[in-house]
Amino acid sequence: MNGRIPVAVLGATGAVGQRFVQLLAGHPWFQVVAATGSERSAGKRYREAARWILPGSPPDDVASLEVLPTRPEVVEARVVFSALDAAVADEAELAFREAGKIVVSNAKSHRWDPDVPLVIPEINPEHLELVRLQLRRYGGAIVTNPNCTTIGLCLALEPLRRRFGLKRLLVTSLQALSGAGYPGVPSLDVLDNVLPEISGEEEKVENEPKKIFGQLRGETIELVDLPISAQCNRVASRDGHLLSVSVELSNEATLQAVREAFRQFKSPLAELGLPSAPIEPVVLTEEFARPQPLLDRDLAGGMAVTVGRLKPCAVLHFRFVALVHNTIRGAAGGTILIAELLRARGLI
Numbered sequence: 001m002n003g004r005i006p007v008a009v010l011g012a013t014g015a016v017g018q019r020f021v022q023l024l025a026g027h028p029w030f031q032v033v034a035a036t037g038s039e040r041s042a043g044k045r046y047r048e049a050a051r052w053i054l055p056g057s058p059p060d061d062v063a064s065l066e067v068l069p070t071r072p073e074v075v076e077a078r079v080v081f082s083a084l085d086a087a088v089a090d091e092a093e094l095a096f097r098e099a100g101k102i103v104v105s106n107a108k109s110h111r112w113d114p115d116v117p118l119v120i121p122e123i124n125p126e127h128l129e130l131v132r133l134q135l136r137r138y139g140g141a142i143v144t145n146p147n148c149t150t151i152g153l154c155l156a157l158e159p160l161r162r163r164f165g166l167k168r169l170l171v172t173s174l175q176a177l178s179g180a181g182y183p184g185v186p187s188l189d190v191l192d193n194v195l196p197e198i199s200g201e202e203e204k205v206e207n208e209p210k211k212i213f214g215q216l217r218g219e220t221i222e223l224v225d226l227p228i229s230a231q232c233n234r235v236a237s238r239d240g241h242l243l244s245v246s247v248e249l250s251n252e253a254t255l256q257a258v259r260e261a262f263r264q265f266k267s268p269l270a271e272l273g274l275p276s277a278p279i280e281p282v283v284l285t286e287e288f289a290r291p292q293p294l295l296d297r298d299l300a301g302g303m304a305v306t307v308g309r310l311k312p313c314a315v316l317h318f319r320f321v322a323l324v325h326n327t328i329r330g331a332a333g334g335t336i337l338i339a340e341l342l343r344a345r346g347l348i
Protein backbone atom coordinates (compact mmCIF):
# COMPACT_ATOMS: atom_id res chain seq x y z
CA MET A 1 0.00 0.00 0.00
CA ASN A 2 3.16 2.26 0.12
CA GLY A 3 1.70 4.01 3.18
CA ARG A 4 -1.07 5.55 1.12
CA ILE A 5 -4.63 5.66 2.47
CA PRO A 6 -6.86 3.16 0.66
CA VAL A 7 -9.93 4.84 -0.86
CA ALA A 8 -12.95 3.75 -2.88
CA VAL A 9 -14.78 5.63 -5.63
CA LEU A 10 -18.57 5.13 -5.63
CA GLY A 11 -20.06 5.65 -9.09
CA ALA A 12 -16.56 5.31 -10.53
CA THR A 13 -17.80 4.59 -14.06
CA GLY A 14 -19.58 7.96 -14.65
CA ALA A 15 -18.24 11.33 -15.82
CA VAL A 16 -17.18 12.49 -12.35
CA GLY A 17 -16.15 8.99 -11.25
CA GLN A 18 -13.69 8.87 -14.15
CA ARG A 19 -12.22 12.22 -13.10
CA PHE A 20 -11.65 10.77 -9.63
CA VAL A 21 -9.87 7.78 -11.12
CA GLN A 22 -7.76 10.05 -13.32
CA LEU A 23 -6.86 12.57 -10.58
CA LEU A 24 -6.15 9.92 -7.95
CA ALA A 25 -3.70 8.04 -10.22
CA GLY A 26 -0.34 8.57 -8.52
CA HIS A 27 -1.84 10.67 -5.72
CA PRO A 28 0.76 10.89 -2.92
CA TRP A 29 -1.73 10.28 -0.07
CA PHE A 30 -4.59 8.21 -1.50
CA GLN A 31 -4.78 4.98 -3.47
CA VAL A 32 -7.91 3.72 -5.22
CA VAL A 33 -8.50 0.13 -4.10
CA ALA A 34 -12.19 -0.21 -5.00
CA ALA A 35 -14.54 1.14 -7.66
CA THR A 36 -18.32 0.73 -7.56
CA GLY A 37 -21.15 1.16 -10.03
CA SER A 38 -24.71 0.08 -10.68
CA GLU A 39 -25.80 -3.53 -11.15
CA ARG A 40 -25.14 -2.93 -14.87
CA SER A 41 -21.42 -2.52 -14.18
CA ALA A 42 -20.87 -4.72 -11.11
CA GLY A 43 -18.83 -7.85 -11.80
CA LYS A 44 -17.12 -6.41 -14.90
CA ARG A 45 -13.53 -5.16 -15.03
CA TYR A 46 -13.41 -1.36 -14.74
CA ARG A 47 -11.93 -1.03 -18.25
CA GLU A 48 -14.99 -2.82 -19.68
CA ALA A 49 -17.64 -1.22 -17.47
CA ALA A 50 -16.51 2.42 -17.85
CA ARG A 51 -16.78 3.98 -21.25
CA TRP A 52 -13.67 6.14 -20.76
CA ILE A 53 -14.38 9.71 -21.93
CA LEU A 54 -11.10 11.32 -20.83
CA PRO A 55 -7.88 11.46 -22.87
CA GLY A 56 -5.77 8.28 -22.88
CA SER A 57 -6.78 5.15 -21.00
CA PRO A 58 -7.77 4.52 -17.40
CA PRO A 59 -4.75 3.83 -15.15
CA ASP A 60 -3.82 0.12 -15.17
CA ASP A 61 -4.28 -0.52 -11.45
CA VAL A 62 -7.90 0.69 -11.56
CA ALA A 63 -8.65 -0.64 -15.07
CA SER A 64 -8.06 -4.17 -13.83
CA LEU A 65 -10.28 -3.85 -10.72
CA GLU A 66 -13.59 -5.67 -10.67
CA VAL A 67 -16.40 -3.11 -10.34
CA LEU A 68 -18.25 -3.75 -7.07
CA PRO A 69 -21.91 -3.18 -6.33
CA THR A 70 -22.47 0.05 -4.36
CA ARG A 71 -22.89 -1.55 -0.93
CA PRO A 72 -20.78 -0.82 2.14
CA GLU A 73 -20.30 -4.44 3.15
CA VAL A 74 -18.24 -5.18 0.01
CA VAL A 75 -16.10 -2.02 0.19
CA GLU A 76 -13.21 -2.30 2.61
CA ALA A 77 -11.78 1.22 2.35
CA ARG A 78 -12.86 3.59 5.13
CA VAL A 79 -12.60 6.72 2.96
CA VAL A 80 -15.00 6.77 0.02
CA PHE A 81 -15.44 9.41 -2.68
CA SER A 82 -19.00 9.53 -4.00
CA ALA A 83 -19.74 10.34 -7.64
CA LEU A 84 -23.12 8.66 -7.45
CA ASP A 85 -26.23 9.75 -9.17
CA ALA A 86 -28.20 11.71 -6.55
CA ALA A 87 -31.17 9.34 -6.70
CA VAL A 88 -28.85 6.56 -5.50
CA ALA A 89 -26.71 8.70 -3.19
CA ASP A 90 -29.69 9.60 -0.98
CA GLU A 91 -29.69 6.18 0.67
CA ALA A 92 -26.33 4.74 -0.31
CA GLU A 93 -24.31 7.50 1.37
CA LEU A 94 -26.27 7.07 4.61
CA ALA A 95 -25.59 3.32 4.48
CA PHE A 96 -21.85 3.93 4.03
CA ARG A 97 -21.86 6.40 6.95
CA GLU A 98 -23.73 3.92 9.14
CA ALA A 99 -21.03 1.37 8.27
CA GLY A 100 -18.40 3.75 9.72
CA LYS A 101 -17.11 5.17 6.43
CA ILE A 102 -16.12 8.76 5.73
CA VAL A 103 -18.01 9.75 2.58
CA VAL A 104 -16.79 12.78 0.66
CA SER A 105 -19.54 13.44 -1.85
CA ASN A 106 -20.36 15.33 -5.02
CA ALA A 107 -24.03 14.50 -4.92
CA LYS A 108 -26.62 17.01 -3.80
CA SER A 109 -28.38 14.46 -1.55
CA HIS A 110 -27.07 15.50 1.88
CA ARG A 111 -25.85 19.06 1.30
CA TRP A 112 -28.67 20.45 3.43
CA ASP A 113 -28.51 17.96 6.32
CA PRO A 114 -27.88 20.18 9.38
CA ASP A 115 -24.85 18.21 10.59
CA VAL A 116 -23.28 17.75 7.12
CA PRO A 117 -20.75 20.39 6.08
CA LEU A 118 -20.81 21.88 2.57
CA VAL A 119 -17.18 22.78 2.01
CA ILE A 120 -14.90 24.77 -0.24
CA PRO A 121 -11.55 24.32 1.54
CA GLU A 122 -10.27 27.88 0.92
CA ILE A 123 -13.52 29.39 2.26
CA ASN A 124 -15.03 27.44 5.16
CA PRO A 125 -12.56 24.79 6.40
CA GLU A 126 -13.84 25.29 9.98
CA HIS A 127 -17.19 23.71 8.99
CA LEU A 128 -15.35 20.38 8.91
CA GLU A 129 -15.65 20.34 12.70
CA LEU A 130 -19.15 18.92 12.06
CA VAL A 131 -17.37 15.72 11.03
CA ARG A 132 -16.41 15.10 14.68
CA LEU A 133 -20.05 15.47 15.65
CA GLN A 134 -21.13 12.97 12.99
CA LEU A 135 -18.41 10.51 13.99
CA ARG A 136 -19.80 10.57 17.54
CA ARG A 137 -23.39 10.20 16.34
CA TYR A 138 -23.02 7.64 13.57
CA GLY A 139 -19.51 6.20 13.66
CA GLY A 140 -18.97 7.57 10.13
CA ALA A 141 -19.47 10.91 8.42
CA ILE A 142 -20.60 12.62 5.21
CA VAL A 143 -18.92 15.76 3.85
CA THR A 144 -20.28 17.40 0.71
CA ASN A 145 -18.76 19.37 -2.13
CA PRO A 146 -21.06 22.12 -3.44
CA ASN A 147 -22.63 22.21 -6.89
CA CYS A 148 -20.05 22.81 -9.66
CA THR A 149 -21.36 26.27 -10.62
CA THR A 150 -21.65 27.30 -6.96
CA ILE A 151 -17.99 26.41 -6.37
CA GLY A 152 -16.83 28.67 -9.21
CA LEU A 153 -19.11 31.49 -8.08
CA CYS A 154 -18.11 31.33 -4.40
CA LEU A 155 -14.39 31.11 -5.10
CA ALA A 156 -14.59 34.08 -7.50
CA LEU A 157 -16.46 36.09 -4.86
CA GLU A 158 -14.25 35.14 -1.91
CA PRO A 159 -11.57 37.87 -2.41
CA LEU A 160 -14.36 40.50 -2.50
CA ARG A 161 -16.29 38.99 0.41
CA ARG A 162 -13.20 39.06 2.62
CA ARG A 163 -12.25 42.63 1.76
CA PHE A 164 -15.59 44.42 1.25
CA GLY A 165 -18.47 42.07 2.16
CA LEU A 166 -21.23 40.99 -0.25
CA LYS A 167 -24.72 42.48 -0.34
CA ARG A 168 -26.45 40.85 -3.33
CA LEU A 169 -25.66 39.57 -6.79
CA LEU A 170 -26.82 38.39 -10.19
CA VAL A 171 -25.24 35.48 -12.05
CA THR A 172 -25.85 34.00 -15.49
CA SER A 173 -24.10 30.70 -16.26
CA LEU A 174 -23.09 29.07 -19.55
CA GLN A 175 -22.51 25.46 -18.52
CA ALA A 176 -20.61 22.72 -20.32
CA LEU A 177 -22.03 19.40 -21.45
CA SER A 178 -19.94 17.24 -19.09
CA GLY A 179 -21.92 18.80 -16.24
CA ALA A 180 -24.87 16.66 -17.32
CA GLY A 181 -22.90 13.41 -16.88
CA TYR A 182 -22.50 10.73 -19.53
CA PRO A 183 -24.15 10.32 -22.05
CA GLY A 184 -25.90 13.49 -20.89
CA VAL A 185 -27.81 15.87 -23.16
CA PRO A 186 -28.97 14.48 -26.56
CA SER A 187 -26.90 16.01 -29.39
CA LEU A 188 -30.01 17.15 -31.29
CA ASP A 189 -31.11 19.17 -28.26
CA VAL A 190 -27.87 21.07 -27.85
CA LEU A 191 -26.03 21.37 -31.20
CA ASP A 192 -26.82 24.73 -32.84
CA ASN A 193 -28.67 25.60 -29.65
CA VAL A 194 -28.59 26.85 -26.03
CA LEU A 195 -30.85 25.29 -23.38
CA PRO A 196 -32.07 27.92 -20.89
CA GLU A 197 -32.94 25.39 -18.18
CA ILE A 198 -30.87 22.99 -16.06
CA SER A 199 -33.07 21.17 -13.61
CA GLY A 200 -32.62 22.41 -10.04
CA GLU A 201 -29.42 24.31 -10.86
CA GLU A 202 -30.64 27.85 -10.25
CA GLU A 203 -31.92 26.95 -6.78
CA LYS A 204 -28.58 25.33 -5.90
CA VAL A 205 -26.60 28.37 -7.05
CA GLU A 206 -28.93 30.74 -5.17
CA ASN A 207 -28.99 28.77 -1.90
CA GLU A 208 -25.73 26.88 -1.41
CA PRO A 209 -23.57 30.04 -0.95
CA LYS A 210 -25.72 30.93 2.08
CA LYS A 211 -24.47 27.79 3.84
CA ILE A 212 -20.88 27.94 2.53
CA PHE A 213 -20.48 31.56 3.67
CA GLY A 214 -22.41 30.79 6.88
CA GLN A 215 -21.09 30.67 10.44
CA LEU A 216 -20.56 27.46 12.39
CA ARG A 217 -22.49 27.95 15.64
CA GLY A 218 -22.38 24.95 17.94
CA GLU A 219 -23.81 22.02 16.05
CA THR A 220 -25.21 23.81 12.98
CA ILE A 221 -24.36 26.35 10.34
CA GLU A 222 -26.09 29.72 10.58
CA LEU A 223 -26.96 30.81 7.02
CA VAL A 224 -25.96 34.25 5.73
CA ASP A 225 -28.43 36.64 4.18
CA LEU A 226 -27.20 36.95 0.60
CA PRO A 227 -29.83 37.43 -2.14
CA ILE A 228 -28.69 35.83 -5.40
CA SER A 229 -30.56 35.74 -8.70
CA ALA A 230 -29.18 32.93 -10.91
CA GLN A 231 -30.01 32.00 -14.50
CA CYS A 232 -28.38 28.81 -15.79
CA ASN A 233 -27.94 27.77 -19.43
CA ARG A 234 -26.51 24.63 -21.03
CA VAL A 235 -24.18 25.33 -23.97
CA ALA A 236 -22.25 23.02 -26.27
CA SER A 237 -18.78 23.41 -24.74
CA ARG A 238 -17.29 20.18 -23.39
CA ASP A 239 -15.84 21.22 -20.01
CA GLY A 240 -15.81 24.50 -18.08
CA HIS A 241 -18.68 26.59 -16.74
CA LEU A 242 -18.56 30.32 -17.57
CA LEU A 243 -20.31 32.73 -15.17
CA SER A 244 -21.28 36.37 -15.78
CA VAL A 245 -21.55 38.00 -12.37
CA SER A 246 -22.77 41.45 -11.20
CA VAL A 247 -22.26 42.13 -7.52
CA GLU A 248 -23.17 44.79 -4.97
CA LEU A 249 -20.64 45.00 -2.15
CA SER A 250 -21.40 45.82 1.49
CA ASN A 251 -18.69 48.49 1.61
CA GLU A 252 -17.76 50.95 -1.12
CA ALA A 253 -14.72 50.15 -3.22
CA THR A 254 -12.89 51.59 -6.22
CA LEU A 255 -12.20 49.47 -9.29
CA GLN A 256 -8.52 49.58 -8.37
CA ALA A 257 -9.23 48.29 -4.85
CA VAL A 258 -11.32 45.44 -6.26
CA ARG A 259 -8.54 44.57 -8.70
CA GLU A 260 -6.05 44.48 -5.83
CA ALA A 261 -8.36 42.32 -3.74
CA PHE A 262 -8.33 39.71 -6.52
CA ARG A 263 -4.57 40.01 -7.06
CA GLN A 264 -3.65 39.78 -3.39
CA PHE A 265 -5.86 36.80 -2.63
CA LYS A 266 -3.62 33.81 -1.90
CA SER A 267 -4.64 30.36 -0.77
CA PRO A 268 -5.31 30.27 2.98
CA LEU A 269 -4.31 26.58 2.76
CA ALA A 270 -0.78 27.28 1.52
CA GLU A 271 1.00 26.20 4.70
CA LEU A 272 -0.76 22.84 4.89
CA GLY A 273 1.04 21.40 1.84
CA LEU A 274 -2.12 19.83 0.39
CA PRO A 275 -1.19 18.15 -2.92
CA SER A 276 -4.23 19.45 -4.87
CA ALA A 277 -4.38 23.01 -3.48
CA PRO A 278 -3.47 25.70 -6.03
CA ILE A 279 -1.27 28.52 -4.70
CA GLU A 280 -3.60 31.00 -6.37
CA PRO A 281 -7.15 29.62 -6.29
CA VAL A 282 -8.50 32.74 -8.04
CA VAL A 283 -6.54 34.28 -10.90
CA LEU A 284 -7.44 37.70 -12.34
CA THR A 285 -6.71 38.07 -16.05
CA GLU A 286 -6.54 41.34 -17.97
CA GLU A 287 -6.24 39.55 -21.34
CA PHE A 288 -8.66 40.48 -24.10
CA ALA A 289 -11.89 38.43 -24.15
CA ARG A 290 -10.85 36.01 -21.40
CA PRO A 291 -11.53 33.73 -19.62
CA GLN A 292 -12.67 31.22 -22.24
CA PRO A 293 -13.50 27.57 -21.47
CA LEU A 294 -11.24 26.18 -24.19
CA LEU A 295 -8.21 28.28 -23.19
CA ASP A 296 -8.47 28.72 -19.44
CA ARG A 297 -10.27 25.77 -17.83
CA ASP A 298 -7.07 23.80 -17.16
CA LEU A 299 -5.31 26.54 -15.20
CA ALA A 300 -3.52 25.02 -12.17
CA GLY A 301 -4.59 21.57 -13.30
CA GLY A 302 -8.23 22.70 -13.43
CA MET A 303 -8.20 23.72 -9.74
CA ALA A 304 -8.07 27.53 -10.16
CA VAL A 305 -10.94 29.82 -11.08
CA THR A 306 -10.12 32.51 -13.67
CA VAL A 307 -11.76 35.93 -13.39
CA GLY A 308 -11.72 38.47 -16.23
CA ARG A 309 -13.58 41.38 -17.82
CA LEU A 310 -13.72 43.14 -14.45
CA LYS A 311 -15.60 46.46 -14.80
CA PRO A 312 -17.89 48.80 -12.89
CA CYS A 313 -21.53 47.76 -13.31
CA ALA A 314 -24.21 50.33 -14.22
CA VAL A 315 -26.80 48.52 -12.05
CA LEU A 316 -24.89 46.93 -9.14
CA HIS A 317 -21.28 47.81 -8.17
CA PHE A 318 -18.99 45.60 -10.26
CA ARG A 319 -19.23 42.88 -12.86
CA PHE A 320 -16.90 40.18 -14.08
CA VAL A 321 -16.75 36.84 -15.88
CA ALA A 322 -15.50 33.74 -14.03
CA LEU A 323 -14.60 30.28 -15.30
CA VAL A 324 -14.49 27.01 -13.34
CA HIS A 325 -13.57 23.53 -14.59
CA ASN A 326 -16.77 21.74 -13.64
CA THR A 327 -15.50 18.17 -13.30
CA ILE A 328 -12.15 19.11 -11.70
CA ARG A 329 -12.51 22.04 -9.24
CA GLY A 330 -16.30 21.78 -9.53
CA ALA A 331 -16.41 18.07 -8.74
CA ALA A 332 -13.69 15.41 -8.33
CA GLY A 333 -10.72 17.75 -7.76
CA GLY A 334 -12.64 19.85 -5.23
CA THR A 335 -13.68 16.71 -3.37
CA ILE A 336 -10.15 15.31 -3.29
CA LEU A 337 -8.99 18.65 -1.86
CA ILE A 338 -11.60 18.30 0.92
CA ALA A 339 -10.25 14.83 1.73
CA GLU A 340 -6.70 16.21 1.84
CA LEU A 341 -7.88 18.85 4.28
CA LEU A 342 -9.63 16.20 6.39
CA ARG A 343 -6.34 14.36 6.61
CA ALA A 344 -4.40 17.54 7.46
CA ARG A 345 -6.91 18.18 10.28
CA GLY A 346 -6.48 14.62 11.60
CA LEU A 347 -10.04 13.60 10.70
CA ILE A 348 -8.99 10.69 8.45
Ligand SMILES: NC(=O)c1ccc[n+]([C@@H]2O[C@H](COP(=O)([O-])OP(=O)(O)OC[C@H]3O[C@@H](n4cnc5c(N)ncnc54)[C@H](OP(=O)(O)O)[C@@H]3O)[C@@H](O)[C@H]2O)c1
Nearest residue numbers: 011013014015016037038041083085086107179181182331
Ligand atom coordinates in the same frame (compact mmCIF):
# COMPACT_ATOMS: atom_id res chain seq x y z
N1 LIG B 1 -20.71 16.26 -14.06
C1 LIG B 1 -20.41 17.30 -13.29
O1 LIG B 1 -19.81 18.31 -13.71
C2 LIG B 1 -20.80 17.29 -11.84
C3 LIG B 1 -20.34 18.32 -11.05
C4 LIG B 1 -20.65 18.33 -9.70
C5 LIG B 1 -21.41 17.33 -9.17
N2 LIG B 1 -21.87 16.31 -9.95
C6 LIG B 1 -22.65 15.25 -9.30
O2 LIG B 1 -21.83 14.07 -9.25
C7 LIG B 1 -22.65 12.90 -9.38
C8 LIG B 1 -22.19 12.09 -10.58
O3 LIG B 1 -22.40 12.87 -11.76
P1 LIG B 1 -21.93 12.37 -13.20
O4 LIG B 1 -22.00 13.57 -14.04
O5 LIG B 1 -20.64 11.63 -13.09
O6 LIG B 1 -23.11 11.30 -13.58
P2 LIG B 1 -23.03 10.01 -14.52
O7 LIG B 1 -22.01 10.17 -15.58
O8 LIG B 1 -24.44 9.75 -14.91
O9 LIG B 1 -22.54 8.83 -13.52
C9 LIG B 1 -23.37 8.31 -12.51
C10 LIG B 1 -22.68 7.19 -11.73
O10 LIG B 1 -23.64 6.65 -10.79
C11 LIG B 1 -23.71 5.24 -10.98
N3 LIG B 1 -25.08 4.74 -10.73
C12 LIG B 1 -26.21 5.04 -11.40
N4 LIG B 1 -27.25 4.33 -10.91
C13 LIG B 1 -26.74 3.56 -9.93
C14 LIG B 1 -27.32 2.61 -9.03
N5 LIG B 1 -28.62 2.29 -9.07
N6 LIG B 1 -26.50 2.02 -8.12
C15 LIG B 1 -25.19 2.31 -8.06
N7 LIG B 1 -24.59 3.22 -8.88
C16 LIG B 1 -25.36 3.82 -9.80
C17 LIG B 1 -23.35 5.00 -12.43
O11 LIG B 1 -22.92 3.66 -12.59
P3 LIG B 1 -23.14 2.85 -14.00
O12 LIG B 1 -22.09 3.37 -14.95
O13 LIG B 1 -22.92 1.44 -13.61
O14 LIG B 1 -24.53 3.17 -14.45
C18 LIG B 1 -22.21 6.01 -12.61
O15 LIG B 1 -21.02 5.49 -12.09
C19 LIG B 1 -24.10 13.39 -9.50
O16 LIG B 1 -24.69 13.37 -8.22
C20 LIG B 1 -23.93 14.80 -10.03
O17 LIG B 1 -25.02 15.63 -9.71
C21 LIG B 1 -21.58 16.27 -11.28
